[in-house]
Amino acid sequence: MTDQPEPEPDRRDAPRLTTRQAAELLGVKAETVYAYVSRGQLSSVRAAGGRGSTFDAEEVRALARRSGRRDPAPAPAGGDLVFRTAITLIEGDRCYFRGVDATELARQYGYEEVAEWLWTGEPRPGARFSAPAGTLAAARRAVEALPAHSGSTDRLRVAVTAAAATDPLRFDLSPEAVLNSARGLIPTLVGALPVLGGPAADGGPLAAELWSRLTPEPADAPSLAVLDAALALLVDHDLAASTLAARVAASARAHPYAVVSAGLGVLEGPLHGAASGLAHRLLREAVDRGSAVPVVADHLRTGRRVPGLGHRLYGGEDPRATVLFELLADVPQAAEALAAAREVVATTARHAPLHANIDLALAALSVSRGMAADAGETVFAVSRTAGWIAHALEEYGERPLRIRPSGQYSGPRPPQPLP
Incomplete structure (x- = not known):
């Protein structure tokens, strides 16, 4: 195996599009077409005479089909990459x-x-x-x-x-x-x-x-x-x-x-x-000490975040944690750990509006059933x-090696003397 993509069919004789035509087909500006090129989503060939570029028509149509809508501007070089995926959607908590x-x-x-x-x-x-x-x-x-x-x-x-x-x-x-x-x-x-x-x-x-x-x-x-x-x-x-x-x-x-x-x-x-291991240790200590209050206080006193709380994608409780907490209620051995988890949330809520995430729910299971951290x-x-x-x-199913963000060089400008 090599690190080179598989050869693509020879389409040198196929009709090619100008930059303006490619932009119209994609519903974007000409600058955005070149941004697609820099991100590896399109390939280009210099036009005859060296002015402008041309694009494979089928490749442009394939990108338009994958886009499914007009994309006013791709992520800038060095910025966030955005992939279209049909697997998971996180929306509205x-x-x-x-x-x-x-x-x-x-x-x-x-x-x-x-x-x-x-x-x-x-x-x-x-x-x-x-x-x-x-x-x-x-x-x-x-x-x-x-x-x-x-x-x-x-x-x-x-x-x-x-x-x-x-x-x-x-x-x-x-x-x-x-x-x-x-x-x-x-x-x-x-x-x-x-x-x-x-x-x-x-x-x-x-x-x-x-x-x-x-x-x-x-x-x-x-x-x-x-x-x-x-x-x-x-x-x-x-x-x-x-x-x-x-x-x-x-x-x-x-x-x-x-x-x-x-x-x-x-x-x-x-x-x-590994974040769930931190939540396990927190909850284990809360159960052993009979209260989550001093354990949370110790974390805050030493400048540590309280594990098992908050998630950047959810404003409220992690819906996955909600399901596990509901199911854990049917496990008699989990009663003590569940009570400690609720106390962790309630204690922290006095100072910050943080909710339980799935790490805390996993910790309730692992602590209550004798599992390792x-x-x-x-x-x-x-x-x-x-x-x-x-x-x-x-x-x-995508184009090979398309995930190629551009680095923003911050070192000394060449030429530099040989060290």
């Missing part, structure tokens, strides 16, 4: 997967069914994922070779690499091949994690198998319902940092395992997937793998 309320999907369907919906837009009732035996064995061997202190994300990254090495067809980027890889990879990630409790479930929903990797406590139906809903709700959340990394990898035509590896690398940051991160990573695959499928 709600989250929608392919136009369907994500919270309703999570209440009615399991994680695998929601993942299939995200990938294909078609219902697949009773969907179950299974790991290929050889792939799972290789992933387990690789994970078992890690030091005992390795975190869950360390294990997942290694498992992805091992799974990729066993798949000689990983470079097939057709939708069918990518989905087949995904349906085997996700249960491989779960199956490669060490078992903490009794025997893991086999052949049932993924949440049941994951449970034994998160806690030694036995599973019960209400708790599994919370975990399954958490997996379904976390499957995607628009262009979060890890998803952007996954799309960049897919734009370079990296195979799906590499796309997931890119997402995992970003997910481990404390401001992304990184359990929420594990749930996040396993779930979001399906979302990264969904975005990869979209990106594979």
Whole structure:
């Protein structure tokens, strides 16, 4: 494999458009057409005589179809990138997967069914994922070779690499091949994690198998319902940092395992997937001390933000957290952690209008059922793998290497003397 895009059909004899014609077809100004070129969304050829540029008519029409509306100005170089996507919409304090309320999907369907919906837009009732035996064995061997202190994300990254090495067809980027890889990879990630409790479930929903990797406590139906809903709700959340990394990898035509590896690398940051661990420690301390008030006060006194609160995309409570809190109310063991979570919100609300986000809800589950602090991160990573695959499928349908922002150079101007 090389880092060059696949050759495109030779269209040198096809009709070409002037800059003005391309601008009219796209419904934008001429300057915007050149901005599309600088962003890699259009290619141009200098016109005969060196004055102006010409554009492939079919390429311009394809961009117009993808746009679907007039775009008065693309993001400036070095600014925010905007991708059109049919996967997730966050609007009016709600989250929608392919136009369907994500919270309703999570209440009615399991994680695998929601993942299939995200990938294909078609219902697949009773969907179950299974790991290929050889792939799972290789992933387990690789994970078992890690030091005992390795975190869950360390294990997942290694498992992805091992799974990729066993798949000689990983470079097939057709939708069918990518989905087949995904349906085997996700249960491989779960199956490669060490078992903490009794025997893991086999052949049932993924949440049941994951449970034994998160806690030694036995599973019960209400708790599994919370975990399954958490997996379904976390499957995607628009262009979060890890998803952007996954799309960049897919734009370079990296195979799906590499796309997931890119997402995992970003997910481990404390401001992304690892944020739930901070909320876990906060809630654990609040339960142990019998009150959240002194714990919140300690955070504020030392200048630390209170984890598990606030989300830049929601003005009120994170709708995903609302669902998990409702389901946790049916888990007897969660009563104490739920009360502590409510007290965290109420205490902080005296000074700032912050609401619970999904990290606090994940912490209520992990604290109440004897899970480690990184359990929420594990749930996040396993779930979001399906979302990264969904975005990869979209990106594979776009022009290769289109995600190329321009750097705004701030160093010394050349020429400089040789050091």
